[in-house]
Amino acid sequence: MRRSASMLFLMVVLAAAAATGCAARANAPSLAGDWDAYLASGSTTNPGFEGWRRMGFAHFASNDSGEIRRRTGEPILVPARAIAHGDSILLTGSRAQSIAGAWRGDTLVGVMMSNGKPAGRRIRLVRRSSPFTIEKNYALWPGAVSDSQYAVTEDTLVFMKTRDGARLASYIARPAGQGPFGVVLQRTPYTRILHPAGRFWASRGYIFVAQHVRGRDASDGADFGDYDTDVRDGYDAVEWAAKLPGANGKVGLIGHSDEGRLAWYAAVSAPPHLAAIAPSAATGDPWRIVPYEDMVFSPINVDWACLMRARTLQNTSELDIGSALTHLPLSDLPQQLGCGDVKLWDRWIAHPTLDAYWRAHAVTTNIAHVKAPVLQISGWYDDSRGPIDYTNALNMVRGHPYIRLVMGPGAHKGVDYVAGDFGPQSRVDTRMLQLRWFDHYLLGKDNGVDREPPVDIFVFGDNAWRKENAWPLARTVETNFYLSSNGHANTSTGDGVLDTVPPVGAAADTFTYDPAHPTPFLIDSRELETSLNEDYTSINASRQDELAFTSKPLAKPIEVTGQMSATLWAASDATDTDWDVMLLDVFPDGHAQRVQDGVARARFRKGFDRAVPLTPGSVERYDIDVWFTSRVFEPGHRIRVTVSSALFPKYDRNLNTGGSNERDSTFVVAHQRLVHDAGHLSHITLPVIAR
Secondary structure, eight states: OOOOHHHHHHHHHHHHHHHHTOOOOSSOOOOOEEEEEEEEESSSOOSSOOOOEEEEEEEEEETTEEEEEETTSOEEEEEEEEEEETTEEEEEOSTTEEEEEEEETTEEEEEEEETTEEEEEEEEEEEOSSOOOOOOOOOSSOSOOOOSOOOEEEEEEEEEEOTTSOEEEEEEEEESSSOOEEEEEEEESSOOOOHHHHHHHHHTTEEEEEEEOTTSTTSSOSOOSOOTTHHHHHHHHHHHHHTSTTEEEEEEEOOBTHHHHHHHHHHHTOOTTEEEEOOBSOBOOTTTSSSEETTEEOGGGHHHHHHTSSSSOOOOTTOOHHHHTTOSOGGGHHHHTTOOOOHHHHHHHTOOSOOHHHHHTOSGGGGGGOOSOEEEEEEEEOSOBHHHHHHHHHHTSTTOOOEEEEEEEEETTBGGGSSSOOOTTSOOOHHHHHHHHHHHHTTOOOOSTTTSOSEEEEEBTTTEEEEESSSSOTTOEEEEEEEEOSSOOBSTTSOOEEESSOOSSOOOEEEEEOTTSOOBOOOOTTTOOOSOOOBOHHHHHHOTTOEEEEOOOOSSOEEEEEEEEEEEEEEESSSSOEEEEEEEEEOTTSOEEEEEEEEEEGGGTTOTTSOOOOOTTOOEEEEEEEEEEEEEEOTTOEEEEEEESOOBTTSOOOOSSSSOTTTOOOOOOEEEEEEOSTTSOOEEEEEEEOO
8 A cells, every 4th residue: 555755754753753762742842043963873772872973063044944064064964844743853855865853852863864764873953052163174284285186087997917816896096197197095895986085186196096805896705804815915906006007106005994904914015116105093903903902802893794794885784783792602693683604703703812813914913024104194082003003013113114193083983973072173184194195205296294293193181283203202201000999999989099109008909790791881882983982970980890090189280192001910719801991081070081991801911822711819910001092181180090800892791711702601700809009009001291
């Protein structure tokens, strides 16, 4: 039976109201005025924590006239026309885009639609008191760059043959003319046909190539995910690109996330025609971030595994990952989600220690071979971890190539995912930095990019960029902040203290870790953002399985810029367990914002390459990498460190049995003891910079 348009509309808005938990009421608010627009992943409510990100704004002159835009001004829904039906409302825009929503108080909550179907995003409009100012890009590297002046031609499918005969599908955008032109190459497991990127680079006098790796789309290869051939494939791609018609023989590599690691894979093969690389948010070595984090498996990566399970990108926006993550064993999690057998996932699970397999897939193992100058771009809340790790590793190589490091305020997908407002310098166009870099190294322009201070950092609190001459900063003072209590540090209302003065005779703290009810990590399972600055106030206050150590309010600002670590002395009655440390900034109003965290799996306390069981009750030392930041802890704020045995689901639950945490389904409860007396000084080490 055919349904009328009004009936279809009613079904949509009722579904939206049900999805957002809204009850119908009379006298719905007016849309007129200004709003912040928050977006969340998925068309339906996600079990567990959901990340609502302030990604845009809206202005309506009336119910029938308005617009919703991103913070940078790009349209989300423009123009918007409102059709009200009681408490529900349908906002329609161009290109069959719409929002089906319902009022919750003075907040409009809805589902984003495309051609009448849910489009995998939800939106909230929250009223604001003043018009929003569109955020502009800050000119971090001012100076002339190549201008858009060339007509562009595009070829969406060109095959390159590797040395063993495999054909790799490539997209090529070219400037009109004979050249010679520099070549910008992006090897990718994601999308090959990149019209905006191709036109950007080609219009500025570069040949742009995006190439699918093996096992993706039209490229040869039966199984994606090993990256077994990508060092030599990267070499072959650079040398092939250097010989394209019109090329000047100089190739630069770019790429974001896993594409960035692919750029590094090519760089370690040292192809003769590679002139420079400029990856952004490059994924770190596989035991550092994906799929393991310091050899602790990260089950949240099931979203990526399901996304990549076929030759083309699969839709994961509606998977019930939040519920499925509680399933044991983790080894069959993709099947639980309906993704079927995912060979990539199975390979990850098959290598639970730092073995030859992982070393063969690491950049740092071969980084001494890199000869090309390196520009690394990332953010303090980016979970990729590679840019800092690779910079550190390359800095250790005698006679290493020139390195520039840019660390901004953003997350893996940008600054919109980070809570807070960081001022007019917070948004930087990464591509313009790469353009200036390649203008010099591919086109030979003397623009000074090789003579400027090599480190650019955004300092939270100052909310400004600062140039530095080295990484780590030469003036760093490594400062220990010691954990102590009278034995009752459980929750933020306990007696845990954080101080630069070491304790004398401080009692130990105890807690119980139950894998059935692990201490949570606030993460939206659909976002693949594992390092955001969420608010942990309620968790700190309520979880008895978490110890909290908090400083006194600061009398003066303390700047912490660089890499952080923690040393814990602890015992457990289990044969294996985890120790998790989180650093937080506690604001004067009491809310506690995550800065960074780190984990140690007890079995790997002697090294990631071998599992050594615990002797129950034995006090052991754990050295934990707590990542990095650049932040001013401001006067009136307090510094907090929490200690727990889980941060789930960022890290998988240690089942405390000494068996496989990924293949087993049985677990035991562990009773934990953190020691912080004069002979066992548990502490966090912060890189303090004099102000």
